[in-house]
Amino acid sequence: MPPELIPVLSRAEIEKKTKILANRISEDYHGKEVVLIGILKGAFIFLADLVRELTIPVQIDFARLASYGSNTSSSGQIRITKEIETDIRGRHVIVVEDLVDSGLTIAYILDYLKQFHPESVKVCALIDKVERREVQIPIDYAGHVVDVGFLVGYGLDFDEKYRNLPEIYHLKL
Numbered sequence: 001m002p003p004e005l006i007p008v009l010s011r012a013e014i015e016k017k018t019k020i021l022a023n024r025i026s027e028d029y030h031g032k033e034v035v036l037i038g039i040l041k042g043a044f045i046f047l048a049d050l051v052r053e054l055t056i057p058v059q060i061d062f063a064r065l066a067s068y069g070s071n072t073s074s075s076g077q078i079r080i081t082k083e084i085e086t087d088i089r090g091r092h093v094i095v096v097e098d099l100v101d102s103g104l105t106i107a108y109i110l111d112y113l114k115q116f117h118p119e120s121v122k123v124c125a126l127i128d129k130v131e132r133r134e135v136q137i138p139i140d141y142a143g144h145v146v147d148v149g150f151l152v153g154y155g156l157d158f159d160e161k162y163r164n165l166p167e168i169y170h171l172k173l
């Protein structure tokens, strides 16, 4: 049987949730400047839409992490393959993720960022998938909470496929 794509979030729903997150961030950081760090590759589309809804001054940077493991779960063996390039000392930082699952990736990046002595670090994720959470990390800005399922589209991949889908789907193999 070919894989089945079950709709989870439409374009309109993604737009609405992104706007809500952007409004909250713009209010919380009113009068401040923020460095947004997108986690590649998954967050590239969400970050692009999020920043265009923000009303505060922002700088944008990226980090890339790789985890060894199967296609549908991270193994916990994480390493950084692209470092940030912005000097974040004394700055307000928001890490932008497409999806948080076990929390291991976010835990790793938060630990990595500590060495640069930012003023504050918060986490924004479009999707907070609570199914396999192993590390209790507060997701300060979560767009949508899901219990189960492997999601693709809007930056999210399965084996590097489906990132270009404009909506988010549950992939049933």
Ligand code: IMP
Pocket (backbone or CB within 6 Å): 042, 072, 073, 074, 097, 098, 099, 100, 101, 102, 103, 104, 105, 106, 129, 149, 150, 151, 152, 156, 157, 158
């Ligand atoms: P974590 O380290 O388990 O929290 O996983 C975080 C990363 O694994 C995300 O940034 C995604 O790249 C990937 N991931 C976890 N669950 C999914 C999913 O349902 N669809 C696509 N990627 C996922």
Ligand code: MG
Pocket (backbone or CB within 6 Å): 039, 040, 041, 042, 043, 098, 099
């Ligand atoms: Mg990712």
